[in-house]
Amino acid sequence: MRLEVPEEGRLEGLPERLWLEIGFGGGEHLAFQAARNPDVGIIGVEPFIGGVVKLLQRIETDGLDRVRIVVDDARLLLRALPDGCVERGFILFPDPWPKKRHWKRRIVNDAVIAELGRVMRRDGLLRIATDHLDYGRWILETMLRADAFEWLAERPHDWRERGPDWPETRYEEKAVREGRKPVFLRFRRR
Numbered sequence: 540m541r542l543e544v545p546e547e548g549r550l551e552g553l554p555e556r557l558w559l560e561i562g563f564g565g566g567e568h569l570a571f572q573a574a575r576n577p578d579v580g581i582i583g584v585e586p587f588i589g590g591v592v593k594l595l596q597r598i599e600t601d602g603l604d605r606v607r608i609v610v611d612d613a614r615l616l617l618r619a620l621p622d623g624c625v626e627r628g629f630i631l632f633p634d635p636w637p638k639k640r641h642w643k644r645r646i647v648n649d650a651v652i653a654e655l656g657r658v659m660r661r662d663g664l665l666r667i668a669t670d671h672l673d674y675g676r677w678i679l680e681t682m683l684r685a686d687a688f689e690w691l692a693e694r695p696h697d698w699r700e701r702g703p704d705w706p707e708t709r710y711e712e713k714a715v716r717e718g719r720k721p722v723f724l725r726f727r728r729r
């Protein structure tokens with residue numbers, strides 16, 4: 540269940556179809572995807588142990604045997620992934636770090652997106668959601684700067700709506716309850 544990340548070198552023996560969720564929180568989105576896509580292997584990376592325990596319970600009760608968990612910082616995992624191995628990536632409601640002096644902690648930044656560009660395969664899909672206006676702008680600016688990705692929005696509906704294969708997470712529910720409108724950004728790996 541738990542995936543150990545090597546300190547040096549790349550991970551080997553990964554599934555042909557691999558999806559990655561960064562900061563899965565309580566794991567509800569990851570468990571949803573794993574249950575509906577049994578031919579896909581999914582790695583979830585999350586340092587918050589409470590969330591890991593919740594997902595482990597779901598893995599056990601729902602028999603999600605193609606899920607692997609990394610209990611660590613996503614950047615350590617990204618470094619260890621081989622080029623072009625990830626078909627889909629998800630970063631849902633990452634911590635917004637609203638204070639300017641904390642912006643450097645934002646997980647969506649040029650370096651992380653460059654690593655995602657390296658590990659994702661061509662035509663792979665990256666989904667990022669946020670309910671934070673300023674972070675949403677920051678995410679979009681970062682992604683539009685990144686040559687490896689193309690934003691897949693043609694009309695407002697494309698970023699205002701989740702779509703049926705994208706379930707609500709705990710943070711989205713909280714945001715909506717508190718009156719914030721999330722955005723759902725989709726990018727294609729060029």
Ligand SMILES: C[S@@+](CC[C@H](N)C(=O)[O-])C[C@H]1O[C@@H](n2cnc3c(N)ncnc32)[C@H](O)[C@@H]1O
Pocket residue numbers: 561562563564565584585586587590611612613614630631632633634646708709710711
């Ligand atoms: C606001 S929560 C959102 C959780 C979940 N995605 C959701 O939508 O309910 C952000 C999550 O990202 C995790 N996180 C923060 N920094 C991280 C990092 N460097 N690598 C992986 N996960 C991280 C946090 O522990 C937290 O669970």
